[in-house]
Amino acid sequence: MVPTSGRTRVNTIILMLNQCSMPHGVEASHRGLLLMKKIMDSARKFRNCRNKIF
Numbered sequence: 001m002v003p004t005s006g007r008t009r010v011n012t013i014i015l016m017l018n019q020c021s022m023p024h025g026v027e028a029s030h031r032g033l034l035l036m037k038k039i040m041d042s043a044r045k046f047r048n049c050r051n052k053i054f
Contacts, residue, residue: 010036 013036014029 010033014032
């Protein structure tokens with residue numbers, strides 16, 4: 001099972017969030033995942049819009 005670059009990047013971000021000296025690391029990583037999901041969704045929407053324009 002080879003991890004994709006995207007998955008590795010997400011894991012790295014979660015690790016960084018967990019190491020941000022927060023006692024509630026799980027909550028922070030969860031918030032990070034939600035943020036990543038928002039970014040991915042908006043990127044997908046943007047791509048769809050661009051496809052419609054061109």
